[in-house]
Amino acid sequence: MEFIRIMRIEDFIDSTLLDEGVADVRYGGSPFEELKKLPPKQKGKRMELIVKCIFDKLGFLVEKPISSDHDAIVAHKFCELKGSTMVSTLTKPTFSFLQIRPLQDYDKIIFSMFYPHQLIIMEMSKEDVILCVNDNVFKKQHEGKNGGGDTYCYYGNEKTLESLGASHIVTLD
Secondary structure, eight states, X not given: OOOOOOSOXXXXXXXXXXXXXXXXXXXTTSTTHHHHHSOHHHHHHHHHHHHHHHHHHTTOOXXXXXXTTXXXXXXXXXXXXXXEEBOTTOSSOXXXXXXXXXXXXXXXXXXXXXXXXXXXXXXXXXXXXXXXHHTTSSEEOOOTTTOOSOOEEEEEOHHHHHHTTOEEEEEEO
């Protein structure tokens, strides 16, 4: 076999494989374009900060959590904050909300849906969360090697969340 010397590596590698983050064309030019590219843990933390900032600017009292069972105290309620950008593999707008833990100490979950040019924030009471778990609407989520925990996930959007008892807090365009 003859040795082949490649002069320009870029000619042999798809340039998108070398980008900082995986781009989603739906978010091109969006205020959330860079957010969409972040790794999951960083993206989740950034979404929490964005939602806290919005609540603060809307005049809600936003306080630090008193335990790791919730992310913030908003208007005197223990709130777990869940945010998501659109799932890339589906054609209709769908969001993935992970790590839903019904046994933790919170009053409500705040669901934030980061569309390319819109942000919809909704809330669901812990009672409704428990109903969704009991009705198998929120599905068991795998928890690593040991498994066996009470962690759930949900794939949906504002219409499906509303049908489950969630209510709108704010929509920003």
